[in-house]
């Protein structure tokens with residue numbers, strides 16, 4: 672009896688491991704960052720944007736998460752993002768960025784956006800807990 676149970680568990684373990692393996696093969700490959708993205712990444716770090724903003728939920732919580740701002744229908748335009756970067760608001764300081772720095776920050780945020788979703792929509796969650804691409 673015990674033997675049958677062990678065999679069943681081991682078989683199930685291999686079936687599930689195989690399923691996870693297939694799932695991990697289908698995962699999107701990260702897109703290589705180009706020069707503009709890399710310089711935006713540097714500005715992001717040098718200007719400490721992460722102390723107030725999160726990427727994938729990591730960072731400060733004074734400002735909003737910016738992981739997927741670039742694909743947001745209302746906020747994803749260059750103009751919208753650059754307006755905050757250029758002037759700041761009463762809550763976000765004006766960091767006196769150059770036009771070049773803002774352009775590369777926008778490239779960086781667009782690149783981050785393509786890497787995945789911060790909030791996984793309900794319809795993208797498979798019953799096993801994996802993501803449906």
Ligand code: HEC
Nearest residue numbers: 718719720723733734735752755760761762763764766776
């Ligand atoms: C001192 C904290 C702080 C720092 C540092 C900061 N921000 Fe912000 N940021 C905020 C806050 C707070 C808001 C929300 C502003 C509002 O609603 O008035 C914001 C808003 C934004 C928005 C618009 C977000 C939206 O959902 O509308 C963008 C884009 C942005 N910040 C980019 C940046 C970038 C890029 C940097 C680094 C160069 C940066 N921020 C640095 C606090 C900060």
